[in-house]
Amino acid sequence: MKVIICTAEAEDKKLASFAARSFPSSPPEIVLDAAFSRVCKKKAASALVYFDGSLGDKRILELAAKLGEVDLCAWGVIDRAGSLPDPASYFFAGACDYIGPSLFKSGLDACRLDEALVYGGLAEEPSDDACEEEVPFSGWDALKEGEEAQVRFCYAAIGNQKNLLERIGEKRLDKLKEDFAAFLGPWSKECGGIVWIKESSGCLLLFPPRDEGMNPVLASFRLLLDRALIGYEVFKLEVPLTFRFAFHSGHTSWQKPGSTGKIVSEDVNFVFHLGMKAAGDGYILASRETAGAVPPTLSDLFGPAGDFEGRSLIASNKFRD
Amino acid sequence: MKVRNSLAQTLKKSLYESLDADMLERMAQDVIPDYDLRQRTGFPPNIPMQAQTAASRIVDDVVDAELFLHFIERLARLDREGFMGRGYRIAGLRDLFKAIGAEGYLWDAETGLFMEDPRIRRTHNWGRLVQGEELRLSFLRIDIVKNSRIVKVHGESAARSAYEDLRGILSRSVERRSGRIWSFEGDGALAAFLYGHSTTSSVLAGMSLVHELFLYNRLYNRIGEPLRVRAAVHTGPVRYVPEIGEILKQETCREVVEAESKWTPTDALSITPAVAGTLDRVILDRFKPGAEPGSRALVYTIALGAV
Numbered sequence: 001m002k003v004i005i006c007t008a009e010a011e012d013k014k015l016a017s018f019a020a021r022s023f024p025s026s027p028p029e030i031v032l033d034a035a036f037s038r039v040c041k042k043k044a045a046s047a048l049v050y051f052d053g054s055l056g057d058k059r060i061l062e063l064a065a066k067l068g069e070v071d072l073c074a075w076g077v078i079d080r081a082g083s084l085p086d087p088a089s090y091f092f093a094g095a096c097d098y099i100g101p102s103l104f105k106s107g108l109d110a111c112r113l114d115e116a117l118v119y120g121g122l123a124e125e126p127s128d129d130a131c132e133e134e135v136p137f138s139g140w141d142a143l144k145e146g147e148e149a150q151v152r153f154c155y156a157a158i159g160n161q162k163n164l165l166e167r168i169g170e171k172r173l174d175k176l177k178e179d180f181a182a183f184l185g186p187w188s189k190e191c192g193g194i195v196w197i198k199e200s201s202g203c204l205l206l207f208p209p210r211d212e213g214m215n216p217v218l219a220s221f222r223l224l225l226d227r228a229l230i231g232y233e234v235f236k237l238e239v240p241l242t243f244r245f246a247f248h249s250g251h252t253s254w255q256k257p258g259s260t261g262k263i264v265s266e267d268v269n270f271v272f273h274l275g276m277k278a279a280g281d282g283y284i285l286a287s288r289e290t291a292g293a294v295p296p297t298l299s300d301l302f303g304p305a306g307d308f309e310g311r312s313l314i315a316s317n318k319f320r321d
Numbered sequence: 322m323k324v325r326n327s328l329a330q331t332l333k334k335s336l337y338e339s340l341d342a343d344m345l346e347r348m349a350q351d352v353i354p355d356y357d358l359r360q361r362t363g364f365p366p367n368i369p370m371q372a373q374t375a376a377s378r379i380v381d382d383v384v385d386a387e388l389f390l391h392f393i394e395r396l397a398r399l400d401r402e403g404f405m406g407r408g409y410r411i412a413g414l415r416d417l418f419k420a421i422g423a424e425g426y427l428w429d430a431e432t433g434l435f436m437e438d439p440r441i442r443r444t445h446n447w448g449r450l451v452q453g454e455e456l457r458l459s460f461l462r463i464d465i466v467k468n469s470r471i472v473k474v475h476g477e478s479a480a481r482s483a484y485e486d487l488r489g490i491l492s493r494s495v496e497r498r499s500g501r502i503w504s505f506e507g508d509g510a511l512a513a514f515l516y517g518h519s520t521t522s523s524v525l526a527g528m529s530l531v532h533e534l535f536l537y538n539r540l541y542n543r544i545g546e547p548l549r550v551r552a553a554v555h556t557g558p559v560r561y562v563p564e565i566g567e568i569l570k571q572e573t574c575r576e577v578v579e580a581e582s583k584w585t586p587t588d589a590l591s592i593t594p595a596v597a598g599t600l601d602r603v604i605l606d607r608f609k610p611g612a613e614p615g616s617r618a619l620v621y622t623i624a625l626g627a628v
Contacts, residue, residue, distance in 0.1 A: 029543070
């Protein structure tokens with residue numbers, strides 16, 4: 001979900017610190033009042049907008065009124081000093097959240113943000129105890145064999161392999177796949193992930209259920225953006241290279257990489273099918289369950305992509321050569 | 322480069338063991354035009370000169386002229402290619418390379434030139450260009466679109482902060498490909514490339530800049546509107562002078578500025594025909610003919626569309 005904070009002050013360190021504490025995985029866009037008025041129709045679509053109290057009561061209500069014409073948009077107020085005269089008036093005007101001084105100091109947690117999104121109509125009501133269930137991810141080494149783990153799956157593969165086979169031959173293609181799997185090791189580590197299963201067609205990566213380091217969808221998007229540079233500079237290819245990515249969130253029983261032969265998991269099966277049968281070259285395909293992993297600042301580049309094996313999908317725009 | 326006495330002595334020994342006085346003078350003339358060994362030593366023309374004497378004088382002179390690296394590069398080429406159809410072996414060349422490496426210089430096999438080791442230092446001229454030296458360089462020029470308006474609307478402080486971010490992005494794209502930023506003014510920048518496949522490096526740096534700016538505008542830009550640039554790459558001969566203003570007046574730089582201002586759309590990188598001719602097909606194919614009437618440039622943009 002895209003979050004925007006509209007403020008009157010250009011370099012507000014306290015506000016930036018609040019944003020970093022409250023939205024660690026995908027920092028919100030901080031926009032100045034003057035710029036916001038001009039671009040709100042374009043930027044605020046599908047976004048949660050917080051108006052900073054520095055704008056003043058009257059200006060907040062003026063700007064909020066402009067959001068009435070924007071699709072799928074909700075808004076709230078940040079009142080760090082507790083100085084705004086009547087917080088209830090914002091809810092009468094359609095606000096979905098109010099962040100007072102103590103919450104500003106501590107920062108929002110994920111559950112609070114979810115509540116605001118649900119109240120603003122930007123998310124569906126979660127199951128009763130979804131927030132209580134969530135426990136911090138303790139790392140891959142801490143998982144015991146056979147333990148059920150909640151993870152984000154990513155199927156990653158070299159794209160257009162048929163064409164590559166014709167252009168560079170079987171031997172070089174096999175070497176390229178090996179090199180790509182080796183490349184994915186440090187790449188996934190930057191997002192707190194691991195290369196879990198290596199198959200001849202592609203690799204299954206695991207990421208923590210919440211971002212630990214870089215967001216894996218953003219990292220994949222960056223890889224697709226840089227595909228020409230990576231193909232030429234990293235893999236020394238004289239032919240075009242592209243990738244395909246499929247994301248899904250779910251559960252699996254944990255086994256260490258290399259000992260995954262006997263894993264029975266509906267979600268593992270699904271992500272393999274998604275990557276091998278539904279995903280395509282040059283874009284990211286994800287199950288609805290993973291939609292929350294798409295950084296808000298990229299969300300306008302993702303849209304519905306039909307259903308697959310009973311689950312609805314979203315897909316990013318496609319990079320064209 | 323500061324040349325230690327031990328390194329100068331190693332070179333002298335290497336020279337007199339490998340070449341006679343005439344050949345040594347020939348090599349010196351390639352780095353110091355009109356070099357006259359006898360005039361410098363005071364030896365009359367009718368008295369034969371020992372290689373040891375010639376080597377000693379020449380090494381002292383190239384060190385004084387700050388052309389030590391250039392002279393070693395010339396010797397390396399002699400060792401590799403010979404001269405007038407005859408092969409020459411320079412004794413101890415490997416040891417010389419090792420000693421120069423220890424001083425913080427790397428050998429670039431592609432160009433046959435030494436460059437400073439970027440892990441140790443990064444200077445504007447790669448620690449080796451000298452005034453008046455003629456080189457073939459590639460230039461990446463960027464222009465910040467509507468720069469004055471950005472400053473006017475968002476204020477000097479916000480604009481300065483955004484430009485610092487842009488400088489960081491440019492610096493990462495350029496320096497990891499052995500290029501150097503030669504100027505970064507309010508309205509644009511110029512980066513130079515000399516080593517490796519310099520034209521390819523400059524084009525890849527330009528593509529990387531376009532990509533990074535695309536992400537920056539979505540993820541980190543705080544001025545409330547996208548920071549947009551036009552970028553262009555051109556290659557050609559340049560006579561090096563330390564003053565960037567003087568370099569910008571030279572033909573190659575004027576052409577890259579023209580390519581950027583006339584033929585490049587916003588958020589795009591353009592390359593001139595001189596650059597296009599040197600690129601590998603896999604990179605060249607990413608560029609399309611420019612849409613501007615009369616454009617000879619090829620243009621790269623990020624093409625993103627529905628699945």
